[in-house]
Amino acid sequence: METDTIAAIATPMGEGAIGIVRVSGPDAIPIVNKLFRGKDLSRVASHTIHYGHLVDPATGETVEEVLVAVMRAPRTYTREDVVEINCHGGIVTTSRVLQLVLDHGARLAEPGEFTKRAFLNGRIDLAQAEAVIDLIRAKTDRAMAVALQQMEGRLSNLIRRLRRRIVELLAHIEVTIDYPEHDVEEVTRSLLLERCREIGAEIDRLLETARQGKILREGVATAIVGRPNVGKSSLLNALAHEARAIVTDIPGTTRDLIEEQVNVRGIPLRLIDTAGIRDTEDLVERIGVQRAQEVLQTADLVLLVLNHSEPLTATDRQLIDMTRTLNTIVVVNKADLPRRIELDEVRAAFADRPVVLTSMRTEEGLDELEDAIARQFYTGNVPAGDLTYVSNVRHIRLLREARAALNEAIAGVEAGVPVDTVAIDLKRCFDRLGEIIGETASEELIDQIFRQFCLGK
Numbered sequence: 001m002e003t004d005t006i007a008a009i010a011t012p013m014g015e016g017a018i019g020i021v022r023v024s025g026p027d028a029i030p031i032v033n034k035l036f037r038g039k040d041l042s043r044v045a046s047h048t049i050h051y052g053h054l055v056d057p058a059t060g061e062t063v064e065e066v067l068v069a070v071m072r073a074p075r076t077y078t079r080e081d082v083v084e085i086n087c088h089g090g091i092v093t094t095s096r097v098l099q100l101v102l103d104h105g106a107r108l109a110e111p112g113e114f115t116k117r118a119f120l121n122g123r124i125d126l127a128q129a130e131a132v133i134d135l136i137r138a139k140t141d142r143a144m145a146v147a148l149q150q151m152e153g154r155l156s157n158l159i160r161r162l163r164r165r166i167v168e169l170l171a172h173i174e175v176t177i178d179y180p181e182h183d184v185e186e187v188t189r190s191l192l193l194e195r196c197r198e199i200g201a202e203i204d205r206l207l208e209t210a211r212q213g214k215i216l217r218e219g220v221a222t223a224i225v226g227r228p229n230v231g232k233s234s235l236l237n238a239l240a241h242e243a244r245a246i247v248t249d250i251p252g253t254t255r256d257l258i259e260e261q262v263n264v265r266g267i268p269l270r271l272i273d274t275a276g277i278r279d280t281e282d283l284v285e286r287i288g289v290q291r292a293q294e295v296l297q298t299a300d301l302v303l304l305v306l307n308h309s310e311p312l313t314a315t316d317r318q319l320i321d322m323t324r325t326l327n328t329i330v331v332v333n334k335a336d337l338p339r340r341i342e343l344d345e346v347r348a349a350f351a352d353r354p355v356v357l358t359s360m361r362t363e364e365g366l367d368e369l370e371d372a373i374a375r376q377f378y379t380g381n382v383p384a385g386d387l388t389y390v391s392n393v394r395h396i397r398l399l400r401e402a403r404a405a406l407n408e409a410i411a412g413v414e415a416g417v418p419v420d421t422v423a424i425d426l427k428r429c430f431d432r433l434g435e436i437i438g439e440t441a442s443e444e445l446i447d448q449i450f451r452q453f454c455l456g457k
């Protein structure tokens with residue numbers, strides 16, 4: 001437990017009906033009691049509020065007319081004694097009251113220090129504390145809902161359950177090491193594989209919600225590439241349907257990039273069009289291989305458009321080469337015209353990716369294309385309310401690291417690596433998950449997180 005008593009203005013710095021000075025720590029009640037003319041605050045019940053005046057003991061001057069709330073440890077925000085002084089709103093009055101409290105034994109709180117104490121005193125874990133920041137900063141109903149459920153510990157509980165399962169596995173490994181009979185080892189190995197895969201699937205599910213969340217927030221960055229005249233503009237119009245009127249031109253983040261928003265089966269696509277590609281000879285020549293690569297690499301989805309009615313050209317083959325390892329859907333357009341394209345070559349190049357035949361003239365294949373797009377970005381069948389969402393970049397990074405450690409554990413078991421070596425990977429997975437909720441977080445990290453808070457929180 002901290003020995004300092006801290007104080008800060010908890011309301012925004014500006015004019016308001018009420019301004020609150022919050023005081024927390026072992027001396028919160030005696031400090032305010034010294035300044036308060038009204039009931040004896042040392043004797044009032046917890047969670048009660050009292051009318052009175054604040055008086056400067058040095059001069060006897062009445063400083064403010066106030067309502068004072070007294071909350072006794074441990075059932076408080078910080079788990080320490082907390083006193084909240086409700087002043088008339090305004091920077092001068094509230095600052096004057098804060099100064100008085102500081103003059104009588106409290107020290108100014110650092111940003112986030114109240115919430116940090118709630119964390120250090122075990123009322124909330126790190127993920128819950130981070131959710132408090134997210135809640136304050138939430139700009140949409142959805143972001144707020146995610147923050148609230150995280151603040152209430154939904155993600156934390158899930159992480160704890162995963163960690164418990166890893167501990168059970170580690171215990172099994174211990175037994176195997178202590179009693180190295182062959183059959184025990186066999187059982188442990190098959191159990192390890194099964195459980196690691198289950199845990200891995202659970203982590204993947206969490207990471208998927210992060211991806212979905214990002215897509216809902218920012219849209220799917222989609223690059224449409226192809227030679228001139230293959231039907232890129234027609235494809236864009238087709239995806240936009242009648243909603244063409246609401247398709248907007250958003251000046252791109254990068255110079256000479258234009259973005260247009262369309263919705264495909266409720267999935268927002270941000271179509272990234274490279275200026276000039278449409279009217280020039282060749283994408284690669286015009287913007288350079290490197291720029292084209294950059295555009296492609298930052299895209300979440302690539303729509304490569306080819307012409308069904310012409311043999312592949314050198315540029316087509318170059319584009320195929322650039323996109324074959326990306327998240328690409330191949331659109332073989334002008335399927336209403338006789339086939340001259342080497343379709344087998346295209347299918348072979350994109351063995352595990354969708355290749356869709358379309359005609360923008362007859363609208364053939366459009367449904368299939370939309371299905372293919374939707375399949376990439378929609379998990380479906382999970383009721384939204386049951387999902388625990390992850391949105392914090394720190395959590396996403398740690399989940400990825402935990403997943404990587406787990407993969408190594410799985411690979412180890414499969415390769416017949418000794419179980420005590422597998423245990424090292426499992427322990428790493430356990431630690432990364434622990435960092436999310438602050439069980440294994442360094443002091444430096446904790447400080448860094450709480451510094452993001454506003455004063456008084």
Ligand SMILES: Nc1nc2c(c(=O)[nH]1)N(C=O)[C@@H](CNc1ccc(C(=O)N[C@@H](CCC(=O)O)C(=O)O)cc1)CN2
Nearest residue numbers: 010020022047069071074075076077078079084123457
């Ligand atoms: N005036 C005021 N309004 C506020 C806050 C505050 O600190 N003061 N809050 C914060 O900024 C939020 C409320 N959050 C809170 C969260 C936990 C506890 C608390 O005392 N928890 C106890 C249980 C209390 C009980 O059940 O009676 C605990 O968990 O032990 C208080 C406030 C929003 N509004």
Ligand SMILES: Nc1nc2c(ncn2[C@@H]2O[C@H](COP(=O)(O)OP(=O)(O)OP(=O)(O)O)[C@@H](O)[C@H]2O)c(=O)[nH]1
Nearest residue numbers: 228229230231232233234278333334335359360361
């Ligand atoms: N027969 C047929 N013609 C099509 C089809 N799709 C597009 N076209 C025609 O092909 C021509 C080029 O179409 P666009 O959509 O402008 O092609 P683009 O790839 O955007 O062309 P650039 O802007 O030059 O890069 C137009 O005359 C379209 O009407 C199709 O599926 N079948």
Ligand SMILES: [K+]
Nearest residue numbers: 033036039040
């Ligand atoms: K008093």
